[in-house]
Amino acid sequence: MIDDDTSQTNIRTLAHYARDADAFRSGTADHDVNQNLDALLSAIPIAHPRILDLGCGPGRDLVALTQRGALAVGLDGSAPFVDMARTASGCDVWHQDFLALDLPPARFDGVFANASLFHVPIDHLPGVLSALHSTLDAGGVLFSSNPRGDNRAGWQGERYCVFHDLEQWRRYLHAAGFDEIHHYYRPEGMPREQQPWLASVWRKRPLAPA
16 A cells, blocks of 8 residues: 555656656667666577566667567656657557556566666565566566665655665565576776666576475
């Protein structure tokens, strides 16, 4: 259940993206996330993997995933982004709130969560990760990229953000049934203090023998 404070936090964050949708699209159109796309797709030994782009925004990465042969579906909580992503990519794009995900079981081979899960309030992160775990097929892969920090949460302007460090992020992913493949910091080739993003790749843990 989503309490009133969390609901208002979520509404405020989504309202920010809806209000600034055009500026966000133009400001992020040329961002290079090929390293992140490679990290996800190289971990999936399938020619045409089924990929959920979680928090797809205006659809930039849906286009890139499709160009790489993936069968991509987008999901975003912002209605303007959903419309933009459908138009830009031609993909199916679902309008869903992260805190009320309704995902089909074992539907996807991979989830691409690029700069999206850090908006999930910490109390709701286990539920969101459980939903992603369930929608992945056996051996499915989750990619995430979050701004790294010291586990503080709060507002940056009109956006609610959680700044996980690697140890905290690992605890939540392990508890949700994922095993780490690898992690890295971005942008590549820079000193660590100039790498504000933590990227990590995870595989759905096999069920234990009965």
